[in-house]
Amino acid sequence: MNSEFLKDINRYIVGLDLGTHYTRLWKPEAGIILRCPTAAAIDSRSHHVVALGNEACRMIGKTPEHILAYRPVTEGLISDFEVASRMVTGFFDAKRLCTLFRRPAVIVAAPYYMSQVHQLALENAVLEAGARSVAVIPSVYAAAAGEGLAVRSSRAHLLLSVGGGVADAAVISSGSVIHARSLRVAGDRLNMAISSYIKNKYDLLVSESDAEYLKLRLGTADSRIDRGSMTVHGRNARSKLAESREIFSKDICEAIIPSVDALARLVMTVLSEAPHELERELYNLGVMVTGGTALLPGIGKALARKTGLRVIVSENPMDAVINGLGRIAQKPELWAEPLNFRRR
Secondary structure, three states: OOOHHHHHHHOEEEEEEEEOOEEEEEEOOOOEEEEOOEEEEEEEEOEEEEEHHHHHHHHOHHHHHOEEEEEEEEEOEEHHHHHHHHHHHHHHOOOOOOOOOOOOEEEEEEEEEEEEEHHHHHHHHHHHHOOOEEEEEEHHHHHHHHHHOOOOOOEEEEEEEEEOEEEEEEEOOOEEEEEEEEEEOOOHHHHHHHHHHHHHHHHHHHOHHHHHHHHHHHOOOOOOOOOOEEEEEEEEEEOOOOEEEEHHHHHHHHHHHHHHHHHHHHHHHHHHHHOHHHHHHHHHHOOEEEEEEHHHHHHHHHHHHHHHOOOOEEOOOOHHHHHHHHHHHHHHHHHOOOOEEEEE
């Protein structure tokens, strides 16, 4: 990449966190300018975009036959290229990021283990949306930078980032990811576990959105935390008749404990596979938890008991990745490798 091109794009670099559940945008001098659900509604007859973001999210499961409302990103990867591209285009247009005379270079976050095919789809979706160039940064590294960790120092850091679709655990040192592993145990899997648990225990069928609401309202990773109960309406799995049940906080805890155990095993696997020279530092510093699942009450204490490590839960886990992209956009040297911007 020539120096003139680098000098040019450094004037206008935008950060994009295209997550499974939420999309965030960062802009120079303005900070985070967009936080909205990763969702789109398309008219299958005219192929026109009907709604994006919050409005589209509210339409999921409630649309007529010719309107398709869904999330085009699954487990951190683009599952529908055309819809994802049009959704990002809509977000860029809403924030006036692309004009006839000015188009941004975009740094986008992605799961650490992403195939070349999926990375190409992600880059093409951003370029189709109007970006002049695009570079991809591992989301777990961006989260570490967003949390203010000294990512360029030789001191090692252990980070667990649990979003809506995928969990990444990584050892970060000297401006790069030393070792990492991914696991498809995240917010969506917790919702599925809750729905399955309620069906097995109470013979009650609840929707994914209801399961997510139960997680937010009653969920806890620590059985000693009691968040009360609430009445849930659904259908009996056997009779198919409408039915109501009182669901307790302990039910949600029992449903998600296997997922918390899997996250603890992920952390210990990464720790055991890290270079021996870093083990002492990692044990002393512990693990930082970011991502939406970090908001689950008791997650820090539960992981600490299961791993024996000191666990630090981020104070602002939802914005860690986008804040990190903003920091890297302002100081590209935070990423040890040259930012490999791809143009059309």
